[in-house]
Amino acid sequence: MPVALRAPGWWRALAYIVLGIAFCYGLSIGARALFGYDPLLDGESVLRISLIAVPFFFLVGLGCFDYWFYWAAGRPTRPEDHSGHGAYSWKDYFRPNTDHKVIGIQYVVTSFFFLFVGGLLAMLMRAELAAPGRQFVDANTFNGLFSVHASLLIFLFVIPVFAGLANFVLPLMIGAPDMGFPRLNALSYWLLPVAGLMMLLSFAAPGGSFASGWTAYAPLSTSAPLGQEFFTVGVQFAGASSIATALNFLVTIITMRAPGMSFFRLPLLVWANFSTSLLVVIATPFIAASQFFVLLDRGLQFNFFNAGKGGDVLMYQHVFWFYSHPAVYIMMLPSFGIISEILAVKARKPIFGYRMMAFSLLAIVVLGFTVWAHHMFVSGMQPWIRIPMMITTAIIAVPTGIKIFSWLATLWRGVLHLDTPMLFALGFLTMFTCGGISGVMLAMIPLTIHVSDTYFIVAHIHYVLFGGSLFTIFAGVYYWFPKMTGRMYDERLGRLHFWLTFVFFNLTFGPMHIIGVQGMPRRVSDYAQQFATWNLFISISAFILGLSSLIFAYNMIASWRGGPRAVANPWRALTLEWQVSSPPPIFNFDAIPTVVGGPYEYGVPGAVHGVFKGAEVPAPAGTHATTTAE
C-alpha cells in the first residue's frame, strides 16, 4: 500500500470513504438477504446507513483517532501526533491539529463559511418573498431554504463560532499552554464540517432537502422525504462536537488556571464559557435524544410520535425545547463574555459589579432550564404549565437586566475608544435590549397566543441572534483579529461595515414586528396582498445587509494577507492573552504567568493582572507593598 494511503491525511480519508460506502452497501444487502426482503438493493436503506457510518470512516481515515487506536492496541503511540501542534503553512489548517490556536482559527473560518452560505440562503428567501405569489422557487424548495438557513446558522455558525473564539483566547486568558484534552479538541472540530456538509448535501437528496424547519416537529419530520435524515443525523454530529468541546472547556477552566488565577480573578469571558459549557453538557443530549426518536420512527417504525399507534406528538416538542431553549443561552452567554472584555478595555474602566456579572450568568444557567415550554404556549399542552413558564420566562429578564445596567455603568465616566469592536459592542447593547424587550412581551401568554408563529417571532429571534449574538461575534473577531493573525484590520472598512450592518439590520428586521402583529405567519412562501409593500422593503434592506457582509469578508482576507503587523497589545488590555506576542508563541507562554490581581483594573495606578517569571513584578492592584519575583 502506498505511504499516502497508510499515513493519516486526505488520501487515506478518501480511501476510507470508499471503504465506508462499500461497507454500507454490504451491511444493507446482507441484512436484507438475511430477512428475505425484496429487492436486495434498497437505495434509501444504503443512504440511511451511510449517513451514520461514512463520517466515522472519514474521521478515522483523516487520523482523528490514530493516537487512541494505537494506545488501545497497546502499540507505541507516536509522539508526533501531539507535535502536530502549531501551523507552519496553510496546509496545516486542513488536518487534525492539536493546537488550540489552530483549532480556534479552523472553527472560526469554518463557521464563517457557513454564515455566508446561510446568509445566501436568506437572500434567496428574501428574493422569493419580495412579492406575493411565486417568483422562482416552489413551496418545497422554499421550505427547504428556511430550514437549512436556520439549521446552518444555529448549529454551524453561532454555536461553533463562539466555541472557536473561546478555543483561541480562553487558554491564553487563564494562562494555560493549551486545552485540557487537545486530541478531543481536534476531533470536536472535525465533527463540524461533517455536520455542515451533511445539511448542505440534503439539497441533493431525493425529494429535496429537509423542509420541516430547524425545529423538525414530528409527525411532519417523521413522514417527510429522505432529506429530513440529513438533518436528523447531521445534528447528532454537531451536537457531539458541541458536548465534547464543552467538556473540554470545563476541564480546562477547572484544572488549568495559572497560579493565582482564582475564580474571581477570571476574565468574564471565561465565566461566560464556563456557564455556557454547563448548559451544553446538560442540555445537548436532549436534542440528540429527540432526533434519535425521529430516526427510529423513520427507519424502524418505533412510532414514538405516531398518535394512531399510541405515540405522543407533544413529547417531541418537550424534549426538543428542553435543549433548544437553553440553546438560546448557549448562543447568548458567550456574547456576554465578549462584550464584558471589550467594554472594559475600550471604556478604560473596571467592569461594574464584577461578582454580580458572574452570578447573573449562573442565574441564567439555572433559570434557562425552567422556561422551555414558553415555546409551546399554543401547542395544546396542559394549560396550567403555561403559567409557571410565563413567570420564569419574565423573571429571567432580571439577571439579564443586571448585566445590561452593569455594562452601562461601566461605560459611564470611562474614556471611550470608539473603534470597530466598541461600535459593535454598543450596537449590541441597544439591539439586544430591543430583542430582550420583545422577549418579555412574548412571555405574556395572551399576546403570544396571537403572535406565535408569525413574523413577530422572526423579528424577535433575529434581534436576539443577529443584533445580539452576531454583533458580538463581529466585535470579538475585530477585537482579537490582531492576536489571531498578527495583523491589524482596516479600521475605516470596519466602521463602514458597522454602520451599514447596523442601519440595514434595523430596516430588515424592524418592520417584521409590524407585519407579524398584523397577521403574517412565518415559514410561508406566499402571503396576502396587504403585506406586499413591507415585504418588498424588507427584501431590499436584506439585500444591502447581505452586501455589507462582503466588506467584512474583504477586510478580513485582505488584512490577514497584507495588513500592517500587529503589536502584542494594541488595545493596552490587562488580560493575559495580550501579554504575549501576536500571534502567540507555540505553547502560549515561555513561562507560565502568576496572576496577582483582577483582570479589569483599569485606572488603578500600576495595576497588573499577571506577572511572568523573571520579570520585574509591579505592585498588585490595590496595594502599595512592593514585592519581587521569586
Next chain:
Amino acid sequence: MPQESTPRRERKRTVQQMVLVGVIASAAGIALGLSIHWFPPADSTQADKVDTLWDVLIIATVPVFVLVTVVVLFSVLEFRMRPGEENLDGPPIHGSTRLEVIWTAVPAILIVGLVTYAYIVLHDIEKAPAAGNPERHVAVTGQQFTWSFAYNEGGKKFTSAQLYLPVGESVKFDVGSKDVIHDFWVPDFRMKIDAVPGITTHYRITPKASAIGNHDIVCAELCGLGHAFMRQTAHVLSKPDFDKWVQSKIAKPAATAGGAQPATIDAKKLFTEGNPDTSATACGTCHTLADAGTTATTGPVLDKVLKGKDAAFIKQSILQPSAVIAPGYQDGIMPSNFGDTLSAEQVDALVQYLSKVTNK
C-alpha cells in the same frame, strides 16, 4: 490619580440633560408605539383585551429601551476619547451595592406587575360564558392542506368546508388533526391553537357586532408543501342569516355550499382561481398547465400526466387524489375534499376542460 480634572468629570448638568432627553424620548416613543396601526381588526371580545395588553406593554417597555439607548448615546457624546487622551484611563469604580440592588429590584417589580396583569387577561379571554348563555361547539379538523368544520345544531350533525358563525354568541372550537400538526388561527379573533394528531385542543371566542363579514383563517404551524396556501374564510353572520344557513345545510346534508351556480362555468378560471366561496384550492396553485398558464411544481405537470387519459380517470384524480399517484410524487399532498367544495357541475366542467386541453 490619573484623572486630571473637571473636563472628564461627570457633570450634574449632564445627568439632568440626560433625564430630560430620556423623558421626552420615552413620551415620543410611547406616542409613536400607540399610534402605529399594529393589529388587524378586533372582531372578537377577546381581541380587545389582547390589544389593551399590547398598549400596556408598549407603555411599560419603551422607557426601558429609551433608558439604555440614552445612556449609551450620552456616554458616547460625553465620555468619548478626545485627542490627547490616548493613554488616559477612567476612574477605577468597581461597583455600587445600592445601584445594583435598585436595578435588580425595580425590573423585578415591573415584571411581577406585568405578569400579574397578563394572567388576569389570560383568565378573561379563556373563561366560559356566564351560566345560561349558550355556547356553540364547532369541531375543527385540519388536514394537509385544508380545514373542515363539523356542527351539531339542535341534534342535527353536518359538516362544512367553510366556517360560519353567528355574531355575539360564544363558540368553542374543538380542534384536531388528521395528519401532521396544523394551527387554527383567525388573526381578526386573536386566538390560535395547534391542531395536534391524537388529542383535541380548544379555544373560544365571541364574534363582536363589527365582525359580520369575512375573515381569513390561516394555518400558522408549518405543515408541509401547501402550508402557505392553507387559507380559508370564516363567515360571521347575523343570527337570522346563520339560522338560514343551518336550515339549508340540514335540508340538503350532502349539499354543496356556495349558493346558486352561474349558468355557465368558466373551468379555466376555476382552475387558476379555485372557488373562494367554498375555499376550494385552485388547481393551478400546485399544478402546471400550459393552457391555463400556471407553472407550479408542487404537484405533477398536468399536460404530461393527463395526456391520453379519459374523462373517468381525470374525474377520479380530482375526487380521489390518492387513487393513482404520479411517479415521483407523494400521496396525501392534494386535498381530498373537492367532492365537497366543488359542485358536480363544476367537477364535470373541470374534467371536460382538462380532457380537452391535455389531449390536444
